[in-house]
Every structure is written in C-alpha cells, then in structure tokens.
Amino acid sequence: MNVTxxxxxxxxxxxxxxxxxxxxxxxxxxxxxxxKVGVLRTKAWLxxxxxxxxxxxxxxxxxxxxxxxxxxxxxxxxSLLYIYWLPLEKR
Ligand SMILES: [Zn+2]
Numbered sequence: 213m214n215v216t217x218x219x220x221x222x223x224x225x226x227x228x229x230x231x232x233x234x235x236x237x238x239x240x241x242x243x244x245x246x247x248k249v250g251v252l253r254t255k256a257w258l259x260x261x262x263x264x265x266x267x268x269x270x271x272x273x274x275x276x277x278x279x280x281x282x283x284x285x286x287x288x289x290x291s292l293l294y295i296y297w298l299p300l301e302k303r
Contacts, residue, residue: 221245248303259293
C-alpha cells in the first residue's frame with residue numbers, strides 16, 4: 213500500500229498537498245469511496261516536530277536570516293515527512 217492511497221479502497225486519492233490538510237486529530241472522507249480516513253497520530257506529531265522546533269527557534273534566535281532559513285528548512289522537512297512518510301489509517 214502506498215502512503216497516498218486510501219486505506220479502504222486503495223485508490224490514490226490523497227496525493228501531495230491534499231494530505232497536509234488532514235491534521236493529526238482530523239479525519240476526512242475519501243473522494244472515491246466516501247469512507248473516513250485519518251493519519252497515524254504518533255507519526256503525524258513526529259512529522260510535525262521539525263516545524264514545531266522551528267517555532268521555538270524563532271522565539272530565541274537573534275539573527276533574522278537564521279530565523280527565516282530555519283523556518284523554511286523545518287517547514288519543508290515537515291511537509292515532505294507528512295506527504296511521503298506518514299501512513300493513512302481507517303477512521
Ligand atoms: Zn477510498
């Protein structure tokens with residue numbers, strides 16, 4: 213099974229950015245089979261941790277350039293983990 217496939221019907225209905233809108237505590241309906249789908253909560257928080265870390269770094273950093281660079285890298289890392297590593301589950 214692919215990480216963008218619906219766990220109910222196996223269709224690739226959650227490709228790319230569509231998956232980002234499924235938060236760790238949210239579920240959405242598959243556009244193909246209409247069953248509820250969510251993300252694996254523990255792995256979702258792990259995938260979001262670089263982004264959350266960037267928010268903490270932002271608060272304490274002195275350099276504006278370092279701040280923006282850190283936010284950009286961490287947001288990109290979280291997005292890629294969320295899309296390509298995080299599995300979907302039945303809800
Ligand atoms: Zn489906």
